Amino acid sequence: MSKRxxxxxxxxxxxxxxxxxxxxxxxxxxxxPIRDTKAPEGPIEDRWEKRKFGAKLVNPANKRKxxxxxxxxxxxxxxxxxxxxxLGYNVxxxxxxxxxxxxxxIAAQGGINAAKNYRGDGDSIYRLFYDTxxxxxxxARESNVYRLAQVSVNIIDQAVxxxxxxxREYGGLLDTRSFxxxxxSRTFYARGQTGQQLLLGAYQALERQIAAGTVKMNTRHEMxxxxxxxxxxxxxxxxxxxxxxxxxxxxxxxxxxxxGYGNVFFLSTNAKGCNTTxxxxxxxxxxxxxxxxxTQIHPTCIPVSGDYQSKxxxxxxxxxxxxxxxxxxxxxxxxxxxxxxxxxxxxxxxRIYPAxxxxxxxxxxxxxxxxxxxxxxxxxxxxxxxxxDFADAIRRLGRDAxxxxxxxxxxMYERITGEDPYTxxxxxxxxxxxxxxxxxxxxxxxxxxxxxxxxxxxxxxDHGANRLGASALMQGLADGYFVLPTTIGDYLANxxxxxxxxxxxxxxxxxxxxxIEKLLSVNGTRTADSYHRELGxxxxxxxxMERTEESLRKAxxxxxxxxxxxxxxxxxxxxxxxxxxxxxxxGRVADFFDLAELMCVDALHRTESCGGHFRAESQDAxxxxxxxxxxxxYVAAWEYGEQGPILHKEALDYEYVKMSQRSYx
Amino acid sequence: xxxxLKVWRQNGPQDxxxxxxxxxxxxxxxxxxxxxxxxxxxxxxxxxxxPIAFDHDCREGxxxxxxxxxxxxxxxxxxxxxxxxxxxxHFEDNAVITIEPWRAAPFPVVKDxxxxxxxxxxxxxxxxxxxxxxxxxxxxxxxxxKKVDADAAFxxxxxxxxxxxxxxxxxxSASLFTAxxxxxxxxxxxxxxxxxxxxxxxxxxxxxxxxxxxTNTGECTAVCPKGIPLDTIAQMNRDYLRSSK
Ligand SMILES: Cc1cc2nc3c(=O)[nH]c(=O)nc-3n(C[C@H](O)[C@H](O)[C@H](O)COP(=O)(O)OP(=O)(O)OC[C@H]3O[C@@H](n4cnc5c(N)ncnc54)[C@H](O)[C@@H]3O)c2cc1C
Ligand code: SF4
Ligand code: FES
Numbered sequence: 001m002s003k004r005x006x007x008x009x010x011x012x013x014x015x016x017x018x019x020x021x022x023x024x025x026x027x028x029x030x031x032x033p034i035r036d037t038k039a040p041e042g043p044i045e046d047r048w049e050k051r052k053f054g055a056k057l058v059n060p061a062n063k064r065k066x067x068x069x070x071x072x073x074x075x076x077x078x079x080x081x082x083x084x085x086x087l088g089y090n091v092x093x094x095x096x097x098x099x100x101x102x103x104x105x106i107a108a109q110g111g112i113n114a115a116k117n118y119r120g121d122g123d124s125i126y127r128l129f130y131d132t133x134x135x136x137x138x139x140a141r142e143s144n145v146y147r148l149a150q151v152s153v154n155i156i157d158q159a160v161x162x163x164x165x166x167x168r169e170y171g172g173l174l175d176t177r178s179f180x181x182x183x184x185s186r187t188f189y190a191r192g193q194t195g196q197q198l199l200l201g202a203y204q205a206l207e208r209q210i211a212a213g214t215v216k217m218n219t220r221h222e223m224x225x226x227x228x229x230x231x232x233x234x235x236x237x238x239x240x241x242x243x244x245x246x247x248x249x250x251x252x253x254x255x256x257x258x259x260g261y262g263n264v265f266f267l268s269t270n271a272k273g274c275n276t277t278x279x280x281x282x283x284x285x286x287x288x289x290x291x292x293x294x295t296q297i298h299p300t301c302i303p304v305s306g307d308y309q310s311k312x313x314x315x316x317x318x319x320x321x322x323x324x325x326x327x328x329x330x331x332x333x334x335x336x337x338x339x340x341x342x343x344x345x346x347x348x349x350x351r352i353y354p355a356x357x358x359x360x361x362x363x364x365x366x367x368x369x370x371x372x373x374x375x376x377x378x379x380x381x382x383x384x385x386x387x388x389d390f391a392d393a394i395r396r397l398g399r400d401a402x403x404x405x406x407x408x409x410x411x412m413y414e415r416i417t418g419e420d421p422y423t424x425x426x427x428x429x430x431x432x433x434x435x436x437x438x439x440x441x442x443x444x445x446x447x448x449x450x451x452x453x454x455x456x457x458x459x460x461x462d463h464g465a466n467r468l469g470a471s472a473l474m475q476g477l478a479d480g481y482f483v484l485p486t487t488i489g490d491y492l493a494n495x496x497x498x499x500x501x502x503x504x505x506x507x508x509x510x511x512x513x514x515x516i517e518k519l520l521s522v523n524g525t526r527t528a529d530s531y532h533r534e535l536g537x538x539x540x541x542x543x544x545m546e547r548t549e550e551s552l553r554k555a556x557x558x559x560x561x562x563x564x565x566x567x568x569x570x571x572x573x574x575x576x577x578x579x580x581x582x583x584x585x586x587g588r589v590a591d592f593f594d595l596a597e598l599m600c601v602d603a604l605h606r607t608e609s610c611g612g613h614f615r616a617e618s619q620d621a622x623x624x625x626x627x628x629x630x631x632x633x634y635v636a637a638w639e640y641g642e643q644g645p646i647l648h649k650e651a652l653d654y655e656y657v658k659m660s661q662r663s664y665x
Numbered sequence: 666x667x668x669x670l671k672v673w674r675q676n677g678p679q680d681x682x683x684x685x686x687x688x689x690x691x692x693x694x695x696x697x698x699x700x701x702x703x704x705x706x707x708x709x710x711x712x713x714x715x716p717i718a719f720d721h722d723c724r725e726g727x728x729x730x731x732x733x734x735x736x737x738x739x740x741x742x743x744x745x746x747x748x749x750x751x752x753x754x755h756f757e758d759n760a761v762i763t764i765e766p767w768r769a770a771p772f773p774v775v776k777d778x779x780x781x782x783x784x785x786x787x788x789x790x791x792x793x794x795x796x797x798x799x800x801x802x803x804x805x806x807x808x809x810x811k812k813v814d815a816d817a818a819f820x821x822x823x824x825x826x827x828x829x830x831x832x833x834x835x836x837x838s839a840s841l842f843t844a845x846x847x848x849x850x851x852x853x854x855x856x857x858x859x860x861x862x863x864x865x866x867x868x869x870x871x872x873x874x875x876x877x878x879x880t881n882t883g884e885c886t887a888v889c890p891k892g893i894p895l896d897t898i899a900q901m902n903r904d905y906l907r908s909s910k
Contacts, residue, residue: 083799097722098730098781098782154800154802160802160805165816165853172809173809174805197822204794211791272722308701415752417695573709574716579718579775
């Protein structure tokens with residue numbers, strides 16, 4: 001499928017290929033469109049049934065002989081490895097932390113969606129499907145999203161049976177809450193720790209399989225290369241992070257469940273170790289990367305406090321239910337809050353969006369905050385913050401009621417900032433939170449490399465250009481517990497796939513060793529982290545909440561320069577054959593550089609605005625994101641090319657949900 | 666602010682290890698403890714030295730990866746706080762701070778402040794689960810669970826597996842960690858079928874890993890960042906006794 005595309009002028013509509021002088025500037029070339037996603041035909045409700053029935057089965061006696069590598073132990077990878085083990089496959093699993101339980105899924109707070117309709121409030125599989133397609137701003141596949149909604153109900157059953165202590169009502173039944181982008185109450189939760197509890201459920205299932213001998217777990221192992229032999233994904237090269245040993249692991253199929261790449265921005269709500277290395281290496285070896293520029297920026301995070309800042313902390317969105325967002329009316333007004341009279345405050349969300357007020361969707365709230373700060377009206381250090389004020393809520397409901405509802409969040413805020421949100425407004429600012437883009441997969445979750453499957457945040461599949469709250473947990477577990485175990489069986493039924501080509505494996509191994517030696521030998525004058533920070537700054541300024549042709553071109557100039565400097569001047573101390581955290585970081589930063597470039601090319605080529613991707617040139621009279629369905633209703637799948645990326649378009653058809661423009665006024 | 670750090674440095678499990686003193690200047694009170702160490706590490710790298718190895722990931726108190734003994738207290742003196750949630754504003758200017766790894770025989774030092782906590786995973790492997798293969802679960806509402814039980818199970822289930830309880834215990838006991846999981850699962854109807862075998866297997870694994878016994882000193886719960894209560898250990902003991910009847 002991934003025929004090398006010729007560098008063409010075909011895409012002359014977008015300014016990125018042809019510059020003002022009519023010359024090809026050559027950021028990318030266009031190849032063949034992707035015509036088949038392997039989704040079955042027929043009524044949407046029957047497609048998954050049809051696929052399941054059509055999937056070849058593996059004789060139970062043969063399963064033991066079929067070997068699957070699963071990289072990542074978050075909700076997606078943990079549930080996949082456990083389930084494949086239960087089915088009797090021979091599984092090898094990897095994660096970079098010291099225990100599979102520490103994957104970043106653990107940090108998810110809010111909840112998980114499912115179309116259970118336990119409240120009888122009009123929810124249904126169809127409605128969850130509808131909300132997700134619409135919330136994704138019509139850039140996700142209908143077939144996939146419908147399946148996700150169908151499977152969502154089984155996830156809750158599975159989790160409850162495993163002992164996940166979801167919130168309950170006095171009658172003993174499960175409690176739910178409502179979340180952004182939906183008018184029904186379908187979000188199941190376990191206080192502010194839903195991700196933790198779901199992950200522990202998957203982790204315990206995984207540990208059970210480890211004890212049963214079906215899964216072999218390798219913690220503190222980082223995947224650094226993919227082995228592709230005879231056109232199939234057949235293994236990985238990993239580094240034992242304790243001894244530094246480079247190991248070769250081969251199998252009949254490889255599953256990547258390595259999470260999102262938000263850390264390309266350096267500052268994000270992701271864990272420090274989150275990286276793109278696994279999927280980027282797979283991309284380099286032939287897996288297409290879809291919609292890399294789709295990034296979700298969360299409006300309610302604690303602002304940056306200084307240059308040393310190492311990560312950002314999310315404050316649950318639920319705070320916007322009672323908090324009022326405002327900034328001073330006048331630019332540069334640095335009076336303390338108490339001295340700013342009511343009529344000199346601008347409750348800008350309530351002013352611009354009277355219907356939804358403080359509850360507009362994430363992308364809109366984020367952009368509005370950026371705009372007021374750009375006008376010089378931001379508060380706190382560097383003017384990069386807006387107030388989230390609970391004074392009214394405390395007056396109206398009383399301090400106790402507010403404490404009951406938000407106590408743990410207020411405490412978390414105080415811990416980090418040293419300020420008391422009961423007596424002064426919180427300061428919040430948007431931060432990078434989630435990446436909708438990822439490796440391209442078909443309906444079976446198989447990438448463009450046969451035998452390479454991708455699940456969870458690492459793939460691009462179900463959220464289109466914007467993910468709804470509480471839908472990532474749903475997708476990770478749908479992929480891992482229910483979809484992958486069926487679809488990978490179809491692939492494995494034709495296995496085992498025999499010996500792995502020695503030359504291919506050796507070549508991958510050499511690539512890893514060469515890169516490590518290179519990083520250790522530069523011996524320059526700047527740390528990898530300092531480069532990462534600078535790269536993140538470029539991405540945030542030029543490819544962040546708002547993107548323009550000019551900013552993206554600037555980024556595409558700066559990134560290669562900085563990468564060049566990195567490879568000439570980075571300093572990594574220590575040795576290869578030991579626990580070396582400086583080396584780990586440098587390796588990840590090197591891959592972030594390459595990914596950053598592709599993100600900017602993707603953002604530049606997509607001259608429309610959609611979901612989390614806001615091109616300033618494409619907005620309506622009110623400053624809202626304006627889609628261009630005629631030209632951009634497709635998935636942008638990028639193939640790696642030595643001369644630059646090659647774009648393959650997968651057209652998106654909407655048979656069920658009518659395309660419409662979002663409005664929250 | 667300016668600080669003097671006395672940090673445990675140890676090259677590997679075989680190395681004897683020693684305290685090394687570092688001076689860190691211009692520390693902002695808004696920095697987190699780990700950010701302060703990041704700044705020091707950046708300097709060490711540029712000087713060609715080995716940065717201080719320490720475990721961390723989420724940096725928001727939930728993954729359980731971080732953990733250091735700070736001035737003699739696991740995760741530092743602030744209550745209900747992981748190391749990553751500790752901020753420098755709680756330290757005095759010119760303070761001398763000692764930083765050491767968890768110390769317990771079943772948690773061997775890997776390097777500097779990094780220890781091997783895989784024993785915890787093996788305790789879970791022994792029985793810290795409910796056996797329910799994917800796809801075999803009944804409808805979630807088929808078994809109602811009393812709210813008080815669900816809430817209590819949740820409280821026990823919030824353990825992040827950091828190991829501070831072991832580091833703080835004079836006996837190096839893993840009772841609080843093990844009891845938290847046993848309590849979580851035995852409070853729920855779904856956990857009943859395997860209740861006896863679970864307690865037995867997990868307690869035996871805990872002993873086999875070389876963790877000490879519980880003598881009720883309560884040091885564990887005092888340092889536990891999630892406030893897992895001591896009475897979970899009573900629950901564990903009850904379940905264990907039940908299983909050996
Ligand atoms: C603060 C926060 C709050 C959130 N809240 C919610 C919420 O309320 N609801 C919701 O639906 N979603 C939420 N999300 C999003 C959601 O948590 C994630 O999208 C989801 O958990 C990702 O799961 P995953 O299994 O794909 O990846 P992860 O959980 O990130 O797991 C990645 C795994 O891959 C491994 N790995 C990565 N790279 C390598 C490598 N190179 N080699 C070896 N192993 C590797 C890691 O060790 C880890 O085991 C939140 C996200 C954040 C950051
Ligand atoms: S019981 Fe507390 S101290 Fe012990 S591992 Fe769990 S969270 Fe950490
Ligand atoms: S780094 Fe995750 S709990 Fe401290």
